[in-house]
Amino acid sequence: MIEAIAAMSAALSDLASLAGQATAPSAAQLVPDASDGTAAPSFMQALKNALGGVDSTIANADATAQSFAGGDKSIPLSDVMVSLEQANLALQMASGVRDKVVSAYTNIMNMQV
Numbered sequence: 001m002i003e004a005i006a007a008m009s010a011a012l013s014d015l016a017s018l019a020g021q022a023t024a025p026s027a028a029q030l031v032p033d034a035s036d037g038t039a040a041p042s043f044m045q046a047l048k049n050a051l052g053g054v055d056s057t058i059a060n061a062d063a064t065a066q067s068f069a070g071g072d073k074s075i076p077l078s079d080v081m082v083s084l085e086q087a088n089l090a091l092q093m094a095s096g097v098r099d100k101v102v103s104a105y106t107n108i109m110n111m112q113v
Contacts, residue, residue: 050097054090061087 041049061083068080 051094054094057090058087 064083068075
């Protein structure tokens with residue numbers, strides 16, 4: 001019985017030490033370090049870059065599909081299908097992010113001050 005209590009005590013002390021190590025990140029850890037002279041991108045710039053990536057993925061898939069449909073034998077069907085699926089997933093992700101942003105905005109606007 002005493003061995004079980006000693007084991008529980010050891011487990012509790014291990015958990016307490018882990019809890020002490022698990023702290024919330026500081027503001028300095030959350031904000032990227034701009035000491036190298038480059039400024040962190042703004043939210044608008046990050047959003048534009050992400051949407052540009054989605055747009056380029058869709059354009060690449062469209063170009064690959066049109067080349068394949070035009071008779072280009074150097075493009076295998078599997079590459080066409082993979083690029084179309086990547087474009088589909090990128091569009092679904094962008095749509096999901098948009099929905100989350102709109103939901104967060106709506107929740108913030110409905111908050112009582």
